[in-house]
Amino acid sequence: MFELLLAGIENVVHLKYLVPLFLGTLVGLIGGALPGVTITMTIIIVLPFTFGMDPLQGLATMTGVYVGGSAGGAITAALIGIPGSPSAITTTFDGFPMTQKGQPGRAIWLGIWSSCFGGLLAGIFLIGATAPLAAIALEFGPWEYFSLFVFALSMVAGLTEGSLVKGLLSGTIGLAITIVGFDPIMSVPRFTLGSEFLRSGFPFLPVLIGIFAFAQLMTDIEKMNKSEQTNAPIKAPPLTVSHHKVLWEIISRPFLFVWSTLVGILIGVLPAIGGSAATVMAYDQAKKFSKHPERFGKGNPEGIIASEASCNANVGGSLVTIMAFGIPGDAVTAVMLGAMTIHGIQSGPLFVSQHPTIAYGIYAAYLLAHPIMVLICALGARLFLRVVTVPKSMLIPNVLVLCVIGAFALNNIMEDVAVLLLFGVVGYALVKARFPLAPLILGLILGDQIEVNLLRAIMSDPDPWLFFTRPISGFLLALSVGSVIFALWQHRRQKGRVKESEDPDF
Amino acid sequence: MTRDGIAGLICLAVAIGMLVLTRGLPQSSFVPIGPDFYPRIVLIIMVVLSVILIASDVLRKRKSAADTPTGAQSPAEKRNYRLVGITFSVFAVYVVLLPLLGYRLATLIFIAALQGVFQPPHGARGWILLLVSALATTVLTYVVFEHYLSVLLPRGNWTGW
Numbered sequence: 001m002f003e004l005l006l007a008g009i010e011n012v013v014h015l016k017y018l019v020p021l022f023l024g025t026l027v028g029l030i031g032g033a034l035p036g037v038t039i040t041m042t043i044i045i046v047l048p049f050t051f052g053m054d055p056l057q058g059l060a061t062m063t064g065v066y067v068g069g070s071a072g073g074a075i076t077a078a079l080i081g082i083p084g085s086p087s088a089i090t091t092t093f094d095g096f097p098m099t100q101k102g103q104p105g106r107a108i109w110l111g112i113w114s115s116c117f118g119g120l121l122a123g124i125f126l127i128g129a130t131a132p133l134a135a136i137a138l139e140f141g142p143w144e145y146f147s148l149f150v151f152a153l154s155m156v157a158g159l160t161e162g163s164l165v166k167g168l169l170s171g172t173i174g175l176a177i178t179i180v181g182f183d184p185i186m187s188v189p190r191f192t193l194g195s196e197f198l199r200s201g202f203p204f205l206p207v208l209i210g211i212f213a214f215a216q217l218m219t220d221i222e223k224m225n226k227s228e229q230t231n232a233p234i235k236a237p238p239l240t241v242s243h244h245k246v247l248w249e250i251i252s253r254p255f256l257f258v259w260s261t262l263v264g265i266l267i268g269v270l271p272a273i274g275g276s277a278a279t280v281m282a283y284d285q286a287k288k289f290s291k292h293p294e295r296f297g298k299g300n301p302e303g304i305i306a307s308e309a310s311c312n313a314n315v316g317g318s319l320v321t322i323m324a325f326g327i328p329g330d331a332v333t334a335v336m337l338g339a340m341t342i343h344g345i346q347s348g349p350l351f352v353s354q355h356p357t358i359a360y361g362i363y364a365a366y367l368l369a370h371p372i373m374v375l376i377c378a379l380g381a382r383l384f385l386r387v388v389t390v391p392k393s394m395l396i397p398n399v400l401v402l403c404v405i406g407a408f409a410l411n412n413i414m415e416d417v418a419v420l421l422l423f424g425v426v427g428y429a430l431v432k433a434r435f436p437l438a439p440l441i442l443g444l445i446l447g448d449q450i451e452v453n454l455l456r457a458i459m460s461d462p463d464p465w466l467f468f469t470r471p472i473s474g475f476l477l478a479l480s481v482g483s484v485i486f487a488l489w490q491h492r493r494q495k496g497r498v499k500e501s502e503d504p505d506f
Numbered sequence: 507m508t509r510d511g512i513a514g515l516i517c518l519a520v521a522i523g524m525l526v527l528t529r530g531l532p533q534s535s536f537v538p539i540g541p542d543f544y545p546r547i548v549l550i551i552m553v554v555l556s557v558i559l560i561a562s563d564v565l566r567k568r569k570s571a572a573d574t575p576t577g578a579q580s581p582a583e584k585r586n587y588r589l590v591g592i593t594f595s596v597f598a599v600y601v602v603l604l605p606l607l608g609y610r611l612a613t614l615i616f617i618a619a620l621q622g623v624f625q626p627p628h629g630a631r632g633w634i635l636l637l638v639s640a641l642a643t644t645v646l647t648y649v650v651f652e653h654y655l656s657v658l659l660p661r662g663n664w665t666g667w
Contacts, residue, residue: 052655165562166510169517169555175548176524183531183541190541191527221593222585224624393624397617398643400597404604405647409657414605421601425594433513451544458539 005127008360012060012368020057021365024064025372031065032072033084033384036220036392037399039069039275040331044209045399047335048406055343056358060365062336063319067119067369068376069332070275070312074111075377075384078304079104079237084388087275087311090283094296094303101299105241110301111308112377113243113250116370118261118309122316123367125265126323130352130359133324137349142456143467147476149446149453152271152327153439154480158487159273160436167487170435174443175450177202184452185459197415202423205338206407206416207444210423212331213403215431217396218424224392239381249301256286256302257309264310268317271442274330275314282310312370319366323351323359327446334441342410507563514559521552589623596620608662613644 012018024046031042043065050058073088078095091111098107140148153175157167180191181201192198250257260282267278286306287293296303318329326348328334340347345355352359407420430437457466468474507515528542528549600616607615617640627633651657661667 048651048657049655051657052651163510163559165555165559166513169514169552169559172548172552172555173517176521176545176552179524179545179548183544186532186541188532188541190531190545191524218590218593221589221624222587224586224589391625393621394639396593396624397620397640400600400620401613401617401643401647404600405651405657405659408604408660409651412658414601414660417601417604421598424597428590428594430513433509435513454544455539462538 001127001131004356004360005363008357008364009368011056011357011361012364017057017060017361017365018368020053020061021064021369022372022376024061025068025369026064026376028065028068028070029072029075029373029376030384030387031085032069032088033075034388034390034395035076035082035084037395038085038216039066039087040212040335041216041399042069043332043335044213044406045402047205047209047339048402048409050339051342051409055340055345056361056365058339058343059336059358059362062339063362063365064369064372066315066332066336067312067366068373070119070315071112071115071308071373071377072384073311074115074304074308075108075381076388078107078111079385080388082388085275087279087314088307089276090279090307091304091311093283093307094298094300095307097297097299098301098304099237103241103299104237105239106246106301107299107304108239108377108381109241109243109246110249110304112374112381113246114257114305114308115312116374117250117257118264119312119315119370120367121258121261121309122265122268122313123363123370126316126320126366127363130320130323133320134349134352137325140349140472141470142453142460143470143473144476145453146450146457147467147473147480148325149327149450151476151480151483153442153446155483156271156273156442157436157439158483159270159277160438162434162436164484164487164491166433166435167439168484170430170437171439171443173430173435174440174445175447177207177444178447179451184448185455197413201448202419203407203410203416204341204444205335205410206419207423208334208338208441209403209406210420211427211430211437211440212335213399214424215427215437217399218428219431220392221396250305253302253305256289257305259289260286260306260309261313264313265317265320267310268314268319268329269321270317271321271327271329273438274318274332275311278310278314278317279307282306316366319362322347323362324349326351326449328442331438331441334445337445508567511560511563511567514556514563517552518556518560521549521556525549525553592623593620596623604660606662606664608665608667609659610644610648610667611662611665612660613647614640617643 027046028042031037032039043062046061046065050061069085073083073085074091076082076084077088077091079099081092081096083089083092095107095111153171157171158164160167178201180198182189182199189199263282263285264278267273267281283303283306286302287296290302318333321327321329322333322337328337337347345358403420404417407416410416468477528545531540531542533540596619600612603612618636621636627636648659651659
């Protein structure tokens with residue numbers, strides 16, 4: 001394994017991969033730092049640029065975006081008190097007060113170094129855990145796969161805030177989108193309404209881009225007022241700081257750091273819930289374990305460390321799920337999964353053994369992205385604040401154009417762009433109806449796999465009880481029932497306090 | 507009926523419509539389960555969930571009417587739905603124009619138009635800024651994608667460009 005990893009690093013260090021990785025990390029940092037541009041948005045913007053690259057170049061770029069984006073949120077969060085991405089909200093709680101006390105350098109570098117170490121620690125987990133998990137998954141038959149996917153869906157539907165019925169319905173809508181097109185056994189076209197284009201089903205990436213991009217952008221546009229357009233340039237304070245002291249502040253709190261990282265990894269491994277859940281939970285945990293919980297929210301370094309370490313550890317965790325099982329850990333990895341399939345790579349338990357060069361290349365890119373991220377921040381953290389002043393009126397049209405290129409360039413057909421628009425409307429309507437989008441995306445991704453495995457299972461043995469009597473499959477199905485019951489119980493307990501957001505949850 | 511109920515009704519209608527479509531699907535003589543097997547499961551689940559959503563909405567309505575007639579909405583922030591409608595329309599026009607005018611012309615018009623909608627330009631400086639940024643994006647994306655990333659962008663049927 002170490003030889004493979006070293007070979008992977010040796011491979012990625014070549015300029016051919018290092019340049020895309022560097023650019024990806026840079027764009028990720030900028031996207032992460034820009035309020036209103038989430039990491040998902042950034043990766044959608046970057047997607048069309050990767051079509052012409054070789055698979056590893058493309059994936060290295062996206063890994064860079066992911067790592068950079070997770071750290072970038074801290075910059076604006078700490079310096080101007082506005083989270084650059086949703087997952088950085090908890091960094092504003094203590095980062096901004098610290099800046100106001102005249103220690104902007106300490107605030108930002110605590111964030112960056114915690115991100116870096118949290119991410120690297122998660123990297124060890126990523127490399128160590130993927131292969132064993134994939135090995136377990138290799139033992140799976142179609143029954144187990146079916147049950148695993150059902151479990152993933154029900155858990156995500158239950159975990160999302162708001163109504164359980166809507167979460168489940170959202171997941172079902174995702175599944176319903178995938179039943180359009182050829183059936184997997186006899187290739188009978190279904191629900192195509194005579195359309196030649198729909199015979200192969202709705203194309204995955206245009207649907208995904210449409211739902212995510214429009215749900216996000218239109219929600220921003222709703223809040224646009226003519227008055228807020230005149231953004232005054234923000235003056236960046238000097239960020240000089242003693243790095244020894246900052247590093248010591250992190251190292252002298254090993255329990256806090258490791259625990260936050262573990263929380264981040266765990267949330268990352270769980271499918272389709274991402275960074276913001278991780279940071280909120282880690283921050284909450286840090287507060288609970290702290291001897292001085294009253295100091296939180298007033299510039300406590302522990303708050304920044306917990307938030308940022310878990311944020312980047314979440315990236316490593318998400319990558320585990322996608323590499324070992326082919327299930328995306330969140331929206332960003334969903335787009336990466338789509339990009340992999342474009343390059344003809346089937347993710348899943350066979351991925352690591354079938355494509356070791358790419359798999360270890362991704363590990364290497366992930367590990368290298370962290371020092372690159374620190375380097376870029378050291379060179380230009382203050383410059384990122386300039387980018388923040390780009391008005392949304394300029395940003396949104398450009399983002400939409402890149403979405404169109406992303407949808408079109410896949411197959412060079414305009415129908416894909418029409419699908420983008422159609423699902424843009426659907427995604428926005430769902431957000432307005434306060435449906436969580438994460439289950440829908442997961443249903444969309446897993447739909448075909450669920451059907452194929454269900455049919456395979458029944459064709460190899462028509463006994464439906466096998467889904468329950470095969471131990472792993474039965475256990476997974478029991479877990480999915482359990483997760484729904486748990487969600488019901490939790491909702492009942494919080495009755496009246498359940499908040500449904502009208503903003504997209506990613 | 508609130509948003510939940512309406513959303514539920516739409517989901518219900520779509521699911522039932524698709525269920526009707528599964529009736530015409532051919533069956534195979536040597537495969538025990540046909541191409542309609544899995545879709546029906548998904549759609550029936552969708553029907554059940556939609557009905558639950560509608561029912562809970564109607565029941566909650568009755569309950570909350572009995573308690574206090576408070577709307578769930580807070581009037582704290584006014585949302586600019588007009589702008590959303592315009593953005594969708596401008597984007598739809600762009601999608602239609604793209605294959606007719608070609609990427610370069612359509613994108614130039616789209617960016618200028620949308621940016622103009624978001625922030626109406628004031629005076630000559632505003633217009634110049636608008637056109638320059640639209641032109642810059644168009645040229646930059648075109649050059650980068652066509653020349654460096656081997657991504658072909660749409661050509662116009664009308665313009666051939």
